[in-house]
Amino acid sequence: MINANLKNSYAADERVLNNTYKQMFVYGMMIVLALFTFFANDYMILIASQMGILLIAVVGINILTGYTGLVSLGHGAFVAIGAYSVTIFANLAEGIIPAGVMPFFAMPFAVALAALIGVLVGLPSLRVKGLYLAVATLAANFIVIFLIEEDLFQPWTGGMVGLTTHAPNFFGWVLDTKREMFGMIAVIGFLALLAAQNLIRTRIGRAFIAIRDRDYSAEILGISLLRYKLTSFALSAAYCGLAGALLAYFFARILPEQFELTLSLNLVAALIIGGMGRSMGPVFGVIIVVLVPELIKVLFSSAVGGSASAAQFRAPLQEIAFGLLLVLFLLKEPLGINQIVDRILRAANRWPFARG
Amino acid sequence: MLNIENLHLSFGGIKALQGINFEAREGEITGVIGPNGAGKTSLFNVISGFYAPGQGRVSFGGRDITTMSPDKRAALGVARTFQNIALFRGMTVLDNIKLGGHTRLQTNVWQALRYFGAAQREELELRREIEERVIDFLEIDHIRKFPITMLPYGLQKRVELGRALAMRPKVLLLDEPVAGMNREETADMARFILDVQEQFGTTILLVEHDMHMVMDICSHIVVLNFGQQIASGTPAEVSKDPAVIEAYLGAAA
């Protein structure tokens, strides 16, 4: 084969995995993930589950920020809405909906509610852009956390104390180990990534990108800014809501402080590092965002040998390292790791006929 | 086909358009000329719905569209290109052109997320149509996978025309399609515009500075100066009009 990109039909040309390297990569990853689920140790399962949950949320941010060009600093709110609503729904519907099918109702409810509130939060995007929109979404994050902690709703939300989420039960199969839970997260995460990729290659995704690149031009092609900006908000909120539902199931315990500004910023940071508006950007970004603090933890404790007085410096150190990483990417590779990988793949694609 | 009646538009103190009246007749190429700042682009912006006129009416196929939003006008069949190229720079040529088909496609969010089935059928059908009707037609086969940023100016203009054609427009507004082009590129573009009119019967409204091209390919010409319509008629009539010679041809000569 001279070039892995040669095609002989439009259908082949329009495929997501439109060259053999991408196919090999994805099939390879599926095998690795399956093996991982069975053979990884508990610590690795914990880390990978966090990545999977975060990935789903960052895929949502990618739709909104990467493809539609709308910045949100408040999407942690939708993760909260997903986590709380999946739990509260199950608590309220207990006895009405059989336990063995509860997730089939609770999860769609959580996702739909997040999407609905996403539309509301997206309304300012029709008037304001950039920094102003970021501030408006930031406010949404504070409001949601405030409401969760509010005394009035405490009977349902548990206020500052939080809630306990029951393990999901699929027709009697209770996912009561982290390993089983990881299996579920991996499958849903994979499907979520694929669905986003599908979206982007159809008229809906093209409309998002058109709005990002030049909104007035999008309008003269018949794209309603109102409709597509709100659709983008709804979809990204739905993804974050789904991530929230899985997060509640996985940790079995939710607290308002898990969903504050730090989470919202982490989602955006992961996307910037991984690559905005690039299909694999969220994957690369999430790996870094979860691994770097973990590495610092390991390095730090081996350096100070578990001294309690030194331990207080760990958290700030993690944040500084994280901030530096982000600045480095913004300056040196604003298109993220996805771009670096693309360059390598392009070179591999031409090899051995050319170099570069 | 496209009727402009007594159109007025002002920006604060600047009167950009003052009582414009003409019709772009079905299947014909109508030219709009005038010196810089005459109000040509403003006229296009009113027709495509970006500016609301202070007074007057725009109607299309007998229907009043004066207050309709730009995306709804597009769905009716009003397409345009911009004086400063307005392509989507983050996309390939193919994706830019596909966007022209947006309003004709039906795929909803659910179908898009699944892709297989309805969305795939529609996408492949669109691809086939664009390949035949736009990419072959404009002779841009060799660049269909190129990002816009890699193309020279003349080709970008052609791709923008392609994106408008993919809308299967009933009326096509072209704002200075050959500005900044060399003689050869200009001749190519003029040929494509004539081909569009002949093959698809599209009604065309053309703003252009290149007098030769306008005289050559338009059947009717409207002349603007400082927001006022100083003449209108066939190329022969307009080029003999003393007011036109004074305001425009005289200045250019």
Ligand SMILES: Nc1ncnc2c1ncn2[C@@H]1O[C@H](COP(=O)(O)OP(=O)(O)O)[C@@H](O)[C@H]1O
């Ligand atoms: N958005 C705007 N705001 C203020 N003035 C404008 C705007 N658009 C155009 N104008 C003014 O309207 C007049 C006509 O401009 P334009 O329609 O671009 O002319 P042309 O396309 O014929 O060169 C000019 O005086 C210009 O400065």
Ligand SMILES: [Mg+2]
């Ligand atoms: Mg102009």
